[in-house]
Amino acid sequence: MSAPSRVAVVGAGPAGIYAADILTQLAPGTQVDLFEKLPAPYGLVRYGVSPDHPRIKRIIESLHVMLEAGRIRLLCNIDIGTDVTIEELRSAYDAVIVATGAITDIPLDIPGIELPGSFGAADFVSWYDGHPDVATTWPLDAESVAVIGAGNVALDVSRMLIKHAHTLLDTDISDNVHSGFAANPIRELHLFARRGPADVRFSPTELRELGHQHDVDIVVDPADLHGDRHIERMTKQFAPTRNVVDTMRGWAAIADSERTASRRVHLHFYQAPVAILGDDQVEGLRMERMTPDGYGHVTASGAFVDHEVQAVYRAIGYAATALPGVPFDHATRTIPHRDGAVVDDNGDHIPGLFTTGWIKRGPVGLIGSTKSDARQTVETLLDHSGRDTTAGAPDIEQLLAARCGHRIDWNGWLRIDAAEQRLGTDRGRHRIKIIERAELTTIGGGRLRHSALADGRQR
Numbered sequence: 001m002s003a004p005s006r007v008a009v010v011g012a013g014p015a016g017i018y019a020a021d022i023l024t025q026l027a028p029g030t031q032v033d034l035f036e037k038l039p040a041p042y043g044l045v046r047y048g049v050s051p052d053h054p055r056i057k058r059i060i061e062s063l064h065v066m067l068e069a070g071r072i073r074l075l076c077n078i079d080i081g082t083d084v085t086i087e088e089l090r091s092a093y094d095a096v097i098v099a100t101g102a103i104t105d106i107p108l109d110i111p112g113i114e115l116p117g118s119f120g121a122a123d124f125v126s127w128y129d130g131h132p133d134v135a136t137t138w139p140l141d142a143e144s145v146a147v148i149g150a151g152n153v154a155l156d157v158s159r160m161l162i163k164h165a166h167t168l169l170d171t172d173i174s175d176n177v178h179s180g181f182a183a184n185p186i187r188e189l190h191l192f193a194r195r196g197p198a199d200v201r202f203s204p205t206e207l208r209e210l211g212h213q214h215d216v217d218i219v220v221d222p223a224d225l226h227g228d229r230h231i232e233r234m235t236k237q238f239a240p241t242r243n244v245v246d247t248m249r250g251w252a253a254i255a256d257s258e259r260t261a262s263r264r265v266h267l268h269f270y271q272a273p274v275a276i277l278g279d280d281q282v283e284g285l286r287m288e289r290m291t292p293d294g295y296g297h298v299t300a301s302g303a304f305v306d307h308e309v310q311a312v313y314r315a316i317g318y319a320a321t322a323l324p325g326v327p328f329d330h331a332t333r334t335i336p337h338r339d340g341a342v343v344d345d346n347g348d349h350i351p352g353l354f355t356t357g358w359i360k361r362g363p364v365g366l367i368g369s370t371k372s373d374a375r376q377t378v379e380t381l382l383d384h385s386g387r388d389t390t391a392g393a394p395d396i397e398q399l400l401a402a403r404c405g406h407r408i409d410w411n412g413w414l415r416i417d418a419a420e421q422r423l424g425t426d427r428g429r430h431r432i433k434i435i436e437r438a439e440l441t442t443i444g445g446g447r448l449r450h451s452a453l454a455d456g457r458q459r
């Protein structure tokens with residue numbers, strides 16, 4: 001087919017940026033508009049990746065280069081579905097690629113989940129990463145905390161909870177986040193996995209990092225690490241599993257007398273959450289012991305154990321939300337598609353509608369896999385025959401001018417970027433994030449001189 005002349009991409013996370021960039025390379029004449037509902041681009045790289053992971057955060061630099069090239073028009077602070085509908089976009093563009101990602105927690109349906117002190121990891125991550133749409137304070141007042149989950153987000157959350165605040169001063173966290181962590185009285189953190197140590201989804205490096213935290217000891221029960229033929233089989237077969245289990249065995253071998261740190265992380269295996277205990281506030285977590293069958297499966301044992309904790313974080317997975325006007329599979333929480341072409345209930349492609357990233361595949365996989373996924377979607381898009389969008393199509397420029405006066409373009413983002421770097425430089429740091437939407441919008445919209453930031457506007 002002939003290349004599309006105008007394509008809209010919804011969501012300026014890595015998936016949306018990669019898709020926009022690949023499209024401009026494969027179809028150089030195509031005009032690509034990249035819509036983002038937040039005042040700042042980069043999705044979960046900015047608002048999910050842990051602030052103490054500067055190497056991963058630096059992926060932003062390569063995404064920046066793609067946007068800087070000038071082939072993609074960035075339009076931030078525009079919520080598609082609210083400010084402009086998908087139907088309007090579909091009429092105004094030859095194709096629309098939905099790359100809206102995932103930002104909420106999968107629900108955990110156990111008694112007590114609604115108690116104060118019970119939190120979703122996604123909300124906590126959004127707070128410490130300075131997401132502009134969440135509260136600026138977080139109740140870090142528990143001495144004993146439970147984290148439920150066996151993946152890297154559970155590790156991120158545990159590491160951030162157990163860290164001493166001064167070790168975060170070389171990151172981009174804002175002052176409200178730093179003072180929240182500085183007041184954190186935590187002493188014990190219990191991290192729970194339903195299955196055994198050979199079945200966790202921790203990456204070896206992230207697990208090891210947990211043991212490198214200042215003034216933190218790790219406690220593992222040696223009984224959880226031995227005597228299961230499944231563990232022996234998995235560690236023989238898979239090097240990452242061997243690494244993970246070896247790291248845990250190293251911790252399990254440390255004598256209690258050598259553990260002198262003021263904070264401790266306890267790793268628990270074969271325990272599944274049954275109820276969060278407490279009347280008006282979390283007072284404990286009831287777990288059921290699981291019995292391994294030697295083949296990697298576990299069954300409920302009927303034996304329960306109560307842990308005294310004052311806060312519970314569930315890190316059992318992220319979930320996407322539906323975008324009005326786009327089909328959504330509520331069971332998988334993804335957009336139904338064929339190689340990136342969005343399909344309706346009958347499995348027929350909806351002309352001009354495509355998807356990529358976590359909203360397409362589900363919230364699994366690293367940023368790197370988002371790139372190959374974006375390529376698949378763009379190739380599918382270019383394979384589909386053109387559609388006529390001219391008849392009765394709204395003038396998108398008029399529509400944006402009328403409804404999106406608050407929008408932030410590339411130069412607006414550069415102003416925010418510069419303001420954050422200046423805040424950091426003034427305090428001997430690389431960057432300090434600006435977290436309030438109104439402030440981001442004011443700076444991005446060019447209505448505030450950078451110098452006005454220096455005098456205590458940042459909290």
Ligand SMILES: Cc1cc2nc3c(=O)[nH]c(=O)nc-3n(C[C@H](O)[C@H](O)[C@H](O)COP(=O)(O)OP(=O)(O)OC[C@H]3O[C@@H](n4cnc5c(N)ncnc54)[C@H](O)[C@@H]3O)c2cc1C
Binds near residue numbers: 049102156
């Ligand atoms: C806590 C956490 C830590 C992680 N750490 C790492 C790591 O260390 N290394 C690694 O490789 N990967 C990491 N990941 C995974 C990585 O973040 C994802 O693979 C990647 O961000 C998915 O990209 P995406 O573009 O699909 O979604 P997102 O990054 O979520 O981007 C989606 C974008 O769409 C925007 N959007 C949503 N709705 C609308 C709308 N209606 N209108 C306009 N815009 C909209 C959102 O604001 C967002 O900017 C981590 C993920 C999480 C949750």
